[in-house]
Amino acid sequence: DVKVTQSSRYLVKRTGEKVFLECVQDMDHENMFWYRQDPGLGLRLIYFSYDVKMKEKGDIPEGYSVSREKKERFSLILESASTNQTSMYLCASSFLERGSNEKLFFGSGTQLSVL
């Protein structure tokens, strides 16, 4: 069974704190993604990575950074958390195949609240 594991289900942080969200997958997927989900907006891509140490900005990268030191792990970093980063964060992974039917596998999400 494919597993994408996010380290925390719920997280509460204070404004200005540095926040790390961790994601690990066990399917040897090349691609890993971080999305945030807000009501009425669906899922918006923050960053993705198609290989170790590679990263690409998504649609809303401002205020975030990422790290991929190992193939199975993709970390999302909020350098200085702000209240507008309160959201559900979803990690996902997939194989690297262009134009294929390879679907995304998701973690169970982290609900982050920044006070």
Place this chain on the structure above:
Amino acid sequence: AQKITQTQPGMFVQEKEAVTLDCTYDTSDPSYGLFWYKQPSSGEMIFLIYQGSYDQQNATEGRYSLNFQKARKSANLVISASQLGDSAMYFCAMRESYGQNFVFGPGTRLSVLP
């Protein structure tokens, strides 16, 4: 411009009836894939069904089918014989051939009434 449009923020359906969730998309790539995901209140995203742009037939997976109308750029999800457990958010997504990214619509919240 929004690439995936889901015009129904919320839908209600009676148990055992069929329901159609709308999805329209926008792309100039001739090769793309369309996906539907279900997100129950527990939060996990569950893959339901896939349709490739070159597939001749509409995709089906059990009670789920995809009404693919390529010329109209629509990929509506049809759920037959609705069950209470079908109550969830439903997201339509697209993956174009030249990118690795999946683009999601805003979602439709389906409520199945007993």
